[in-house]
Amino acid sequence: MIRSMIAGVGSALPKRVMTNDDISKVVDTSDEWIRERTGIAARHIAAEGETTRSLATEAARKALAHAGLDASAVDLIVLATSTPDHTFPATATEVQADLGITKGAAFDVQAVCSGFVYALTTADALIKAGQASCALVIGSETFSRILDWTDRGTCVLFGDGAGAFVLKAADGEGGILASKLRADGRFMNKLYVDGGPSTTKTVGHLRMEGREVFKHAVANMTEVINELVASAGLTLADVDWMVPHQANKRILESIAKKLGLPESKFIVTLDKQGNTSAASIPLAFDHGVRNGLIRRGQIVMMEAMGGGFTWGGVLARY
Numbered sequence: 271m272i273r274s275m276i277a278g279v280g281s282a283l284p285k286r287v288m289t290n291d292d293i294s295k296v297v298d299t300s301d302e303w304i305r306e307r308t309g310i311a312a313r314h315i316a317a318e319g320e321t322t323r324s325l326a327t328e329a330a331r332k333a334l335a336h337a338g339l340d341a342s343a344v345d346l347i348v349l350a351t352s353t354p355d356h357t358f359p360a361t362a363t364e365v366q367a368d369l370g371i372t373k374g375a376a377f378d379v380q381a382v383c384s385g386f387v388y389a390l391t392t393a394d395a396l397i398k399a400g401q402a403s404c405a406l407v408i409g410s411e412t413f414s415r416i417l418d419w420t421d422r423g424t425c426v427l428f429g430d431g432a433g434a435f436v437l438k439a440a441d442g443e444g445g446i447l448a449s450k451l452r453a454d455g456r457f458m459n460k461l462y463v464d465g466g467p468s469t470t471k472t473v474g475h476l477r478m479e480g481r482e483v484f485k486h487a488v489a490n491m492t493e494v495i496n497e498l499v500a501s502a503g504l505t506l507a508d509v510d511w512m513v514p515h516q517a518n519k520r521i522l523e524s525i526a527k528k529l530g531l532p533e534s535k536f537i538v539t540l541d542k543q544g545n546t547s548a549a550s551i552p553l554a555f556d557h558g559v560r561n562g563l564i565r566r567g568q569i570v571m572m573e574a575m576g577g578g579f580t581w582g583g584v585l586a587r588y
């Protein structure tokens with residue numbers, strides 16, 4: 271049976287770091303409140319000229335180098351973002367042009383913070399269907415550009431960045447083992463952007479009912495994690511690493527507690543990066559690989575929850 275193996279990973283962050291103290295000069299907040307309520311200490315913010323496209327291309331190049339592959343091998347790009355460079359074309363096609371790729375397919379996926387899980391599942395399905403043999407799966411965001419920098423309830427939470435996987439079709443064991451995608455549009459008003467091309471004709475700003483999102487995030491992600499291990503015929507004890515969407519340290523602590531897992535199994539990058547939406551899982555995964563935590567052969571659980579609501583997870587052997 272054809273499987274999708276994770277052949278390489280890479281990431282990119284804007285150069286500029288904004289600390290909690292820097293943010294407290296913009297809105298009425300404090301380093302103490304942000305750390306205590308979220309675990310975030312700093313985030314990277316894109317400068318003029320740094321875009322979702324440029325960050326995505328840098329992450330993709332690093333992932334290809336890590337996989338030891340040339341861009342000419344790629345016949346599919348699936349890019350998850352809610353902050354594209356343009357309303358259209360898809361940022362995936364812009365990255366394709368940057369990399370000099372002229373074959374195969376390229377498109378964006380929009381599932382907000384669950385975007386990378388949706389993109390990975392889509393690419394895996396196309397590989398298993400024989401439609402692609404080597405895919406770049408990218409999560410890239412510049413949320414700083416859709417934040418209301420007068421709303422302390424949201425602007426302290428997010429950061430910019432990108433992460434990428436190279437998925438390669440292979441005969442054998444391992445790679446993507448199971449995935450689950452979920453959505454419930456009844457909750458769209460809990461986390462959304464108040465603008466868009468067909469309504470306001472503007473980009474709009476992010477709006478969120480934080481407490482509601484928090485509650486659903488813990489319940490939904492815990493449920494999907496349990497479903498994933500069961501559908502792969504494994505138990506939670508078989509999972510070496512949890513690579514969750516990075517929204518709030520307290521969400522991760524609650525999930526760990528509910529599942530009876532030690533917090534040391536969770537890869538955490540939100541302290542230095544904040545919530546980078548669709549980029550957070552590949553950024554955290556790359557951090558884990560580069561720091562020698564996630565090793566070849568290990569079982570990794572990736573899970574996310576975001577606007578829509580959308581949520582889901584992917585279980586893989588790295």
Ligand code: UT7
Pocket residue numbers: 298299300303304307308383422423424426479480481482483484487517518521545547575576577
């Ligand atoms: O990636 C998509 C998924 N997103 C998430 O998962 C986010 C989930 N939600 C959260 O992480 C948390 O709900 C937040 C971090 C957004 C907020 O934490 P909270 O403990 O739920 O706080 P809250 O919104 O209930 O606000 C508590 C208080 C309020 O003051 P009063 O009404 O008690 O006087 C807020 O006005 O904290 C105040 N507050 C702040 N104070 C200082 C809200 N934001 C700030 C701030 N600095 N930045």
